[in-house]
Amino acid sequence: MQENLVIVESPAKAKTIEKFLGKSYMVKSSFGHIRDLAKKGLGINVDNDFEPIYEIPDDKRKVVDELARLAREAKTVWLASDEDREGEAIAWHLAKVLDLPIERTKRIVFHEITQRAILAAIETPRTIDMNLVNAQQARRVLDRLVGFELSPVLWKKVRPALSAGRVQSVAVRLIVERERDIIAFKSVAQYRVVAQFHAAGDEEATLFKATLSKAFDSREEAEQFLQECIGERFVVSKAEEKPVQRYAAPPFTTSTLQQEAGRKLGMSVSQIMSVAQKLYEQGLITYMRTDSVNLSQMAITQCKNEVTRLFGAKYSYPHNFKTKSKGAQEAHEAIRPSYIERHEIEGTAAEKRLYDLIWKRTVASQMVPAELDRTQVVINLQNRAEQFVATGEVVRFDGFMRLYSESVDEDAQNEGEGGLLPKMEIGDELVYTTITASERYTQAPTRYNEAALVKRLEELGIGRPSTYAPTITTIINRGYVVKQNRDGQKRQTEQLTLSGAKLSSKMVSESYGKEKNRLAPTDIGMVVNDYLESQFASIMDYHFTANVEKEFDRVAEGDITWTKMIGEFYDPFHNLVDAAIGTQNEKGYQSARVLGVDPKTGLIVKARIGRYGPMVELEGKDGEKGQFASLKKGQLIESITLEEALELFALPRNLGELDGEPLMVGIGKFGPYVRHGKTFASLAKGDDPYTVTRERAEALLKESTDKQKSASTPLRTFAEDAQMVIKTGVYGPYIAYNGKNYRLPRGAKVEALTYEECQKIVAKAKK
DNA sequence: CAGTGAGCGAGCTTCCGCTTGACTT
DSSP states (O other): OOSEEEEESOHHHHHHHHHHSOTTEEEEEOOSOSOEEOSSSOOEEGGGTTEEOEEOOGGGHHHHHHHHHHHHHOSEEEEOOOSSHHHHHHHHHHHHHTTOOTTTSEEOOOSSOOHHHHHHHHHSOBOOOHHHHHHHHHHHHHHHHHHHHHHHHHHHHTOTTOOOOTTHHHHHHHHHHHHHHHHHOOOOEEEEEEEEEEETTOTTSOOEEEEESSOBSSHHHHHHHHHHHTTOOEEEEEEEEEEEEEOOOOOBOHHHHHHHHHHHHOOOHHHHHHHHHHHHHTTSBSOSSOOOOOOOHHHHHHHHHHHHHHHOGGGBOOOOOOOOSTTOOOOSOOBOBSSTTOOOOOSOHHHHHHHHHHHHHHHHHTBOOEEEEEEEEEEEESSOSOEEEEEEEEEEEOGGGGTOOOOOOGGGOOOOOBSOOOOOOTTOEEEEEEEEEEEEEOOOOOOOOHHHHHHHHHHTTOSOTTTHHHHHHHHHHTTSEEEEEEOOEEEEEEEEEEETTEEEEEEEEEEEOOEEEEEEEOHHHHHHHHHHHHHOHHHHSTTHHHHHHHHHHHHHHTSSOHHHHHHHHHHHHHHHHHHHHHOOSOOTTOOOEEEEEOTTTOOEEEEEEETTEEEEEEOOSTTOOOEEEEOOTTOOTTTOOHHHHHHHTTOSEEEEEETTEEEEEEEETTEEEEEETTEEEEOOTTOOTTTOOHHHHHHHHHHHHHHHHHHHSOSEEETTEEEEEEEEETTEEEEEETTEEEEOOTTOOTTTOOHHHHHHHHHHHHO
C-alpha cells in the first residue's frame, strides 16, 4: 500500500513525476475528465437552477474504479490536475466521485514538469477553488445549451443530423465570409514599372532594381511613361540607411506549432498533433497542447549553455516571453524539447523533422536579435512627378537567424525586397539599362488553410489548444466545409520593355489561382451559416466567446454565481430558439438564386439546394415540369455562372440507339452512369459523362454485365450443404449462408476452405 | 425539398474540452 496517491491528467506526465517523488508516492492519471453531462438529453435541469446531471462515461468506468480503490487505500490523496479552469473541475469531479472532502483534500499545481516545481508544489498545497470550478460548470453548461438547442432547430428547419455550436459555427462563418470576399472580388490589371539602374558614367557599376511608386491603370499611360523616360534624367533624392533589429520568435504554442509545421513540413493540423503526441509520450518534448510561451528556468539555463557552446556567448540571450493570446490559461510550458542538449532523436521521418523544428525554435528563442541595415533610395525624374524607390536589406549580424527563421504565409509575402544596394548619395545621377512595365492582376483573397484558420480562431479567443484539430474535423464531417485543391489557370499578360531607346512588347503567360489544401464552404455550409446568422446573430458574433469569457472570469473571481450568469444568458437565448422554431417562413435554404435566362429556350435558370443536394433548375413554363441537374464538385450555388449551369443540363445525354433502346449517360445517386434499357453501369474514375464516347459506354456496359454474371455464379459450393456458398463481392470473396453474409478470415484461401472450416466461420461470427 | 438506378419505417442525429488507445471494411 502507498502512503500518497497523486492524480494528474496525463499518463505520460504521471510517469515523469513519479521519478521526481520519493518511494512513498504513487502517481496515477485520470486521462482527462472523468465525468460529463449526461449523454442522452440535455443533461441539465433547466427548471432547477440549471442543475447539471453528471455521469461517468462507460469508457471511464475502469479508470475511475481503479482510482477509487487506490484512494481508499492511500493515506493522502493529492489532486494534481492542470492549473486552469478545466483542471480545477477535474479535481472537483475526482473529489466528488472518490468521496474526498472538498474542504480538506490537498490540491497542488505546477506549470512545468521539473523536480523543483513538483517539490515546491507538494510543500504548498491548497484546497479546491470552487469559484474556478463553477466557472468551468458555467462554460460546460453554456456550450451544451447552445449546441443542444441550436442543432435541433437545424434538423427541423434545414436538414437532419446537422450541428451548431459556439466554436464550430463561428469557424464555418469565417470560411463562408472569406469565400464571399473571393466571389465579390474583381481582379483588375495594372501596369507596374520596375527599372534597373546603375551609377551614371560607370558601365561596370552594380545594377540594382527600383520600383515606380505609382502603377498605371492603362496600357496607354504605361507606354507614354516609358516613352518619356527616353532621355530623362534620374537623380537620387534620398538615400537612407538605418539599422534595424529583428527579434527571434517565442517558443511554440499549439497554434504556432500548427502554423509553422504546416508551412515548413507540409503537415496537416491533426498529423502534427499526433506526431507531437508520440514525441511527448517518449518524454522527448513537453506537453503539446498549450497556449503558453513560458519556458522553465531550467530550460532557459540549458539553452544558454547550449547556445554558448555552439555559437559563443555573444549569441546567447536568456529571457522569457509573455503570452499575448486572448483567453490563454497557461497551465503548461511552451512546447520545447525536454532536454535541450539533445539535438537529434531516433524515430520516423516525421518525428525527427518535427523534433528538429521544435528544438531550433526553442534554442533560437534564446538567442540575440539579428542586426540589419535597411536602406532606402528614392530616385526623382526631372520631367515627371513619379519616383522610383529601391529598398535593400543587409544582415550585419545574424544572431538567432544563424539557427532558425520563421516562415511567412504565402499571401503575406511581399516581393521586390532587394539585397545589398550600392552606396549612393543625394544628387547622384543614375542610368537605366531597362525599364519594364508589367501587366499585373490584383489577387483575390486566399482561402484559409487549416493553420490559418486556427490562427484566426486563436486571435478571437475561440476554442482551445485541445480542440483546434477536432473542430476542423467536425466542420468537414458535417459537410459544411471541404478541404480542396484547385488547379491554377493560365492567362496572358503583357510586358512593355524599354531598353535604351527601344520600346518592345511581349506576351508572358502566368498561372494564378492554384491552391492546395484550402478550406472552402459547401452550399449547405453557407445555407446553415446564413440561417444561424439571421436567427441567432448574438451567438454568431465573433466576440460572443470573448464576452462570455469575461463573465466566466467574474464567476471565477467570485463576483457572480454561475447559475445567475447562465440564467441571464439563457432566457433571451431560449426565446430566440422558440421564435426560430415557431416561424413558418419558408425554410432557410429554399430561396433560389436566379442565374438568368437560357438563350435557347427562354426559360429561367435557377440554382438552389434540393433534396439530393445543390442543383440547377430550368424552370418549366405554366406549371410544366422543369429540368434539373446536380452541381459538380467545387461549384457553389452562390458563384455558379449561367454558362456553367447550362452545361450541366447536357445530361442525361443520348448516345444513340442500341438494339432499339437509347444508350443514355447521366449522373445518378451513385455517380455518373451509362444506362441501356434497365441495365446500368458506373463510369470509371477517368471518364467524363459530358464527353464519354459511345464506344466507351458500350464497353463499360459489357464489362458490367460480365461482372454481374460472374458475381451471381458462386466461386465454391459444398456437397454437404447447398446453403453454404462462397461468392465474390465488392470487398472480395465472402461466405453466404442461409441468407446472411460472412467475412473470410485474413489470409484464408478460397480454393482450400473445407465445409467444416466454413461452418466454424459462420458459428464464430454469430457470437 | 427534383425524380430516380431500390427501399419499410422507426428512432436518432447534436455541444466543447480534458485525455488516450481501440480499431479499421
